[in-house]
Amino acid sequence: xxxTNRRDFLYLSAxxxxxxxxGASILTLIKTMxxxxxxxxxxxxxxxxxxxxxxxxxTVTWRGKPVFIxxxxxEEIKIxxxxxxxxxxxxxxxxxxxxxxxxxxxxxxxxxxxxxxxGQREALxxxxxxxxxxxxxxxxSVYDDSGRVIRGPAPKNLAVPPYEFLNxxxxxxxx
Numbered sequence: 001x002x003x004t005n006r007r008d009f010l011y012l013s014a015x016x017x018x019x020x021x022x023g024a025s026i027l028t029l030i031k032t033m034x035x036x037x038x039x040x041x042x043x044x045x046x047x048x049x050x051x052x053x054x055x056x057x058x059t060v061t062w063r064g065k066p067v068f069i070x071x072x073x074x075e076e077i078k079i080x081x082x083x084x085x086x087x088x089x090x091x092x093x094x095x096x097x098x099x100x101x102x103x104x105x106x107x108x109x110x111x112x113x114x115x116x117x118x119g120q121r122e123a124l125x126x127x128x129x130x131x132x133x134x135x136x137x138x139x140x141s142v143y144d145d146s147g148r149v150i151r152g153p154a155p156k157n158l159a160v161p162p163y164e165f166l167n168x169x170x171x172x173x174x175x
Contacts, residue, residue, distance in 0.1 A: 044175030046166065049104065057120060059109065062174050066109035066117055067161060068134075069172060072145060077102050079131035080146040087127060087150065090157045094146045097160055104165075106172060107147035107158040111136040118143060118158075126151050134158070 035043075045062050047069060052058055057070040077094065085091040094102060111118055118134035118141070126142045129150050134143040141152030148157045163174045 044173055047172045047174065048170065049172055050170045054103075060174070062108075062161065067174060068105065068107050068109045068120070068147075068158075070105040070145075072103055072105055076132060076145050079129075080144055080148075083129055083144060083146075083148070083150070087129075088157075089149050089155065092146075092148060092157060097146055097148075097157070100163075100165060101169065104172070105145070105147065106160060106163050106174065108161055109134075109158065111138070111141055111154055112149070112156040112158065113139050113141050113152065113154040 043063075045060065047058070047060050049058070049069065049071065052069070052071040054071050054073040055076070057068055059066050059068055061067070080094045085093065098105060109117055113136065116136050116138040118136040120132070121135050122132050124131065124133045124135065124142060124144075127150055129144055132145045133150070134147070136142075136152065136154065139153050141154035142150050143154075143158055144150050146157075147160070149155075161174050163172050165171070166173050
């Protein structure tokens with residue numbers, strides 16, 4: 001049996017300090033890759049929708065972008081349901097876009113062409129569509145009341161962010 005000496009103790013101590021130092025540096029590296037607290041705070045928002053009457057719209061900011069929330073009337077839903085899918089650049093039914101509750105439209109209000117912010121219009125008459133929607137005045141993209149592009153250079157519909165209804169449909173949580 002070999003007797004341990006002072007040199008063995010120094011080797012073991014140096015190796016232990018090296019392992020602890022390596023572990024600490026790896027944990028620090030992983031921690032710096034996590035999102036900052038201010039970014040995490042913007043990851044989701046809750047919006048009270050009890051004050052929205054049918055036909056009214058509310059704009060909120062989520063992750064630095066405007067989000068349009070609109071409580072649509074049954075007539076407005078009928079108008080967007082009547083739009084033929086063959087007339088759309090990015091064909092999607094209104095039910096596909098808003099399966100949780102068709103009464104509430106929730107879209108990111110950023111034009112999919114060049115990132116402008118479309119303005120709401122009460123009455124549009126474009127390519128056979130007659131109803132409310134959004135117009136991007138910068139380049140002429142027109143979106144129906146479901147956020148689907150019906151004319152202009154925009155290649156895709158307005159994005160639908162991840163959202164859910166809370167508190168018996170009185171609050172929408174976006175993100």
